[in-house]
Amino acid sequence: MKMGCCFSCNEDDDIQSTDNSERAQLLRDPVSNSTPVVRVPNSDSLTVGASLEGISMKGQEDELARILQETAAAMIDVSGSGSHSLDQREYQERSRHYHQKIQSLSASLLRPPTNLLGDVPNPEKYLGGPLISEEDAQLMEWAMDEVEYALHSIRITHDEDLVVPFGGQQATMIGNDC
Amino acid sequence: MVEELRKGLQQLLIAHNGLHAIVISDRDGVAILKVSTESTPELALRMSFLSTFGIATDQATKLGMGKNNRIITMYEKHQVIQISKLPIVITLIAQNDANTGNLLTLEDTLDPLVQALRGDVAAEC
Numbered sequence: 001m002k003m004g005c006c007f008s009c010n011e012d013d014d015i016q017s018t019d020n021s022e023r024a025q026l027l028r029d030p031v032s033n034s035t036p037v038v039r040v041p042n043s044d045s046l047t048v049g050a051s052l053e054g055i056s057m058k059g060q061e062d063e064l065a066r067i068l069q070e071t072a073a074a075m076i077d078v079s080g081s082g083s084h085s086l087d088q089r090e091y092q093e094r095s096r097h098y099h100q101k102i103q104s105l106s107a108s109l110l111r112p113p114t115n116l117l118g119d120v121p122n123p124e125k126y127l128g129g130p131l132i133s134e135e136d137a138q139l140m141e142w143a144m145d146e147v148e149y150a151l152h153s154i155r156i157t158h159d160e161d162l163v164v165p166f167g168g169q170q171a172t173m174i175g176n177d178c
Numbered sequence: 179m180v181e182e183l184r185k186g187l188q189q190l191l192i193a194h195n196g197l198h199a200i201v202i203s204d205r206d207g208v209a210i211l212k213v214s215t216e217s218t219p220e221l222a223l224r225m226s227f228l229s230t231f232g233i234a235t236d237q238a239t240k241l242g243m244g245k246n247n248r249i250i251t252m253y254e255k256h257q258v259i260q261i262s263k264l265p266i267v268i269t270l271i272a273q274n275d276a277n278t279g280n281l282l283t284l285e286d287t288l289d290p291l292v293q294a295l296r297g298d299v300a301a302e303c
Contacts, residue, residue, distance in 0.1 A: 074240055075240075076237050076240050076241070077237065078233070078234070078237055086206055086207075086208065086225070091208055091225065094204070094206075094208045095208060095209070097298075098204075098208065098209075098210040098298070098299070099180070101210075101295070101298040102179070102180055102183060102210065102211060102295070103179055103180060104179070105179055105183060105291070105294055105295075106179065107179060107182030107183055107185075107186055109183070109290045109291040109294055110183060110186035110187065110190075110287070110288070110290070110291055111287075111290070
């Protein structure tokens with residue numbers, strides 16, 4: 001059995017560490033070039049990208065801070081830690097301020113909602129007026145009778161089977177078992 | 179003018195069956211306009227109660243269903259409807275069997291008043 005050894009003597013300018021252990025990285029990972037490996041104390045991990053280290057660390061810290069901020073904002077906390085009760089003085093001051101502000105508001109801001117039925121002045125004029133003609137009353141009765149008949153005449157007719165089997169063969173087998 | 183507005187709110191109280199109180203307040207529970215009947219529980223009109231909505235609506239928005247607009251809380255004898263018009267909060271206190279859907283329509287009725295108050299309240303908070 002023959003064994004060989006291949007190594008490179010050219011020092012990479014980017015690598016600051018001269019760690020020659022078995023975990024020393026010979027080739028830079030093109031994927032993680034933008035996210036250099038950070039050396040963790042008391043471990044065998046490598047610090048890569050020495051010349052970019054200052055900028056990368058700062059960027060990474062900003063990124064971590066941003067993630068932390070977003071996580072804190074998204075966390076649900078109902079303990080009431082965010083609440084601050086107003087003191088009496090501030091409460092009275094605000095009340096006074098609001099009272100002054102609403103003095104200048106118009107009562108028309110509270111207009112009632114529009115109703116389907118409207119009020120008319122002098123209703124006795126309409127209530128005491130002539131009745132509708134006999135023909136109009138009969139026409140209305142006839143129309144309502146027709147509408148009622150039509151409603152009661154509604155029927156549902158089905159042309160297809162109400163129960164539709166899926167998977168013909170399987171359905172047939174189930175049918176046979178039953 | 180304040181009395182006219184209060185009168186208008188009182189009419190809304192009468193028009194909606196079971197409605198006990200209408201409170202228009204800021205986020206911290208400081209009342210701007212308030213009308214109530216004798217049936218209203220007094221604790222529900224206090225700042226400490228009204229201010230809970232501000233916290234609750236913020237946290238409810240984080241539940242992943244979008245911005246929280248209203249919170250309806252049902253109690254044994256009453257129901258409390260709180261509508262977010264931040265920085266203004268509308269609180270309606272009604273009987274527990276009052277028509278909740280009908281009461282929710284008050285949001286549109288009170289909207290012109292709320293819009294008029296918004297700028298002043300935002301400056302204060």
